[in-house]
Amino acid sequence: MFNADPGISGRGESRCFWSPRARNPGNGVSPLTENKEHARRRFGFFLFVSGAAAFLVLSLLSLFHNPTSMMDFRTAYCSARCLLKNSDPYNQADVMRIYHAEGDERLTDTDTDRFVVTRNVYLPTEFIVTTPFALLPFYLAEALWVALTIGSFILASYLIWSVGANVAPELNGALICFLLVNAEQVVFYGNPAGLAVGLCVIAAWSLIHERFVSAGILCLAASLALKPHDTVFIWLYFLLAGGAHRRRALQTLAVIAALGAPVVFWVTHISPHWYEEMYASMLAFSVHGGINDPGPAAFVHHGTGVITDLQSVFSVFRDDPFFYNSATYLVCAPMIVVWVLATLRAKRTAAVAWLALAAIVPISMLPLYHRIYDAKIVMLVLPACTLLHHRNGRIGRVALWITTVGFILTGDLPWSTFVSGLIQLRVLTPAQPGPLVSAALAFPLPLALLVMGVFYLWVYVRHTLEPPQRAASSAESLYLRPHSQGSDTEVGREHSLRQLSFALEVSVFRKLILGAAFVCTFATVVTLLRFYVTDVRAGSVDAPVYAANGDMRPPANYREWIYLSTGIDMSYSPKAGMQDHSMFDNVFVNPAAYRSFLATGTWPDKTVMVLEARGAQTKGSINQRGRFQDTEIMGLEVHVKDAARFPAKWAFFDFDSPEKNGTLIPQSAPCYACHA
Secondary structure, eight states, X not given: OOOOOTTOSSOSSSSSSOOHHHHSTXXXXXXXXXXXXXXXXXXXXXXXXXXXXXXXXXXXXXHHSOTTTTHHHHHHHHHHHHHHTTSOTTOHHHHHHHHHHHSOOOTTOOHHHHHHHTOOOSOGGGHXXXXXXXXXXXXXXXXXXXXXXXXXXXXXXXXXXXHTTTTOHHHHHHHHHHHHHTOTHHHHSOOHHHHHHHHHHHHHHHHHHTSSHHHHHHHHHHHHHHOHHHHHHHHHHHHHHOHHHHHHHHHHHHHHHHHXXXXXXXXHHHOTTHHHHHHHHHHHHHSTTSTTOOSGGGHHHHTTSOBOSTHHHHHHHOOOHHHHHHHHHHHHHHHHHHHHHHHHHSOOOHHHHHHHHHHHHHHHTSSSOOBTTGGGGGGGGHHHHHHHHHHOSHHHHHHHHHHHHHHHHTOHHHHHHHHHHHHHTTOSOSSOOOHXXXXXXXXXXXXXXXXHHHXXXXXXXXXXXXXXXXXXXXXXXXXXXOOOOSOHHHHHHHHHHHHHHHHHHHHHXXXXXXXXXXXXXXXXXXXXXXXXXXXXXXXSTTSOOBOTTSOBOOOTTGGGSEEEEEEESOOSSTTSSOTTSOEEEEEEEOHHHHHHHHHHSSOOTTOEEEEEEEEEESOBTTBOSSOEEEEEEEEEEEEEEOTTTOTTSEEEEEESSTTSOBEEOOTTSTHHHHHO
8 A cells, every 4th residue: 555654653854744755765865856846845835825815815705795794603603692691592582682783784684694693503612612702893703703714724724735745745735726716615604614624624733743732632622612513523533543642632522621511501501491492493494495404495595505414315315304314324324333443443653544534534524414614624635645646556546536526526616606507597496406406416515525435444444454564564555563673483483473363353353344334234225125115206204295197195194283273164165164054174284394484484395284174063972052073074175385396386275085185276266365
């Protein structure tokens, strides 16, 4: 495979973990060769500086020319400001008051903007970082946040470039330049991910190379406090790697505990039910058709902020949260298990550390909710890519191609151009897109991250299974060991014992990996078969289902849905409100639509309302006065919102009985004038 320098363990005169002098110990370097090396390095640095300048200019332009900029920072600022005033930072009404008074409310803000700003979905640990900003006026806090985000991201990019600058400065410079030019969303939204990603990359470089360790610990702690689901796997690597790395991970945890415990106590004192309120806000964002819904119904709301998780891929086949969440977890679980086992066994060198991070970073973007600005953390893959490309032929070329495609698909400009083109061509409309458009929007980024993760995980596991004697003798090995001292017999005996011990260790390790992979794969197949045996057209348990002739199938178990109201003698059809007989009507709505309505004030797509008519009885049991509902259903109507099927979005269906399909009521009927 590739050769990590035996004399460089992360601390040394070079910032990278391999160098020309390490590759050619004791050999002189001609002045001409040295000049060429310096020229290549200067050109690579020029590419980095060009990318950093473009990143700075594009980020500032996006802030000044778009009224919706810094939306996520306003959420963090208003919530922290609310906490400072001893108000509930997770209560929408309390945050709204701060937003009106101090949160830079703009005349162009829409209801969706206000909805986003006033719903806090971050853990209380975020206040470790955001509370100091809330002590400042909004405009000053906003400027400081932007400066820290830009500065940390540029510094992180430079450190990643410097890791391999001695062997491939142009390659590193070109990829980092492309990443920076396509990273303005990191700043534009003001999302904590922008700051968290930069700090996490800085921390990884610091801890791997054992330089500025205290600063690295603080950076990693801050990134975990802001966006734990972005950076937890980087922290987990240091915990599993053992030795000094594990000490750094535990010190980071201690810092978070020391700073976070008082903050959590403070939040709990002011808002005892903060977790329930935070969870309700998360559900409000994730309802069917909501802003964070990974399904096709919300693709038009994602815009250029593409969702990276695998749920968006599986939702194209079946838009059911239980299905796409289960399928995603069952795909990602075996890869994470294999990575953990490999990390427990791997040697602790700088080269191995970068390869381990290259394997887990793309995978970490797949099982949980992330957007394209979170995926900028893939810059941590670049050192391993440079190393593989420099040391290997075919594997190195594959690594370069996979990494390049990953960088392109996590870039802002390619997605902006693609989505804008779909909108201009009227292919992407507010209605739910068709299967081909859904696949074009959902598949590229998650699948690119999946391929990247699988590839680097395969390389990583392959290195951990490499025998020590091969590593000591091969120029393509990952680590080197000094030759044993002593007689030939003693050396041969020691070599045989090491070989036998290693063979047994590898055998057990391979069985663990194969066993975990088999269990997870079997569970995945069973789950997928379970869902594909059912009628996929239903989409979800309470979504509208239609027959081939356009009639609507009766909603199943609608009386278990959310009950809205009951009326008596209200006439909505010829079957109800007969003059010689009183009638009750009951209204039910599907639960997913009801939760979305509570969160947004608007009935979402796929809303199904059922109007059930029952006769009114006066005599029965011990009743002496008043009316009660009969057990017989006299009529059934359904009001459904389905933008992909009906031009006016809403439609009515009339059912002769709960067991028969309902027919569409013509658009000319009077009910459309009031209700549609």
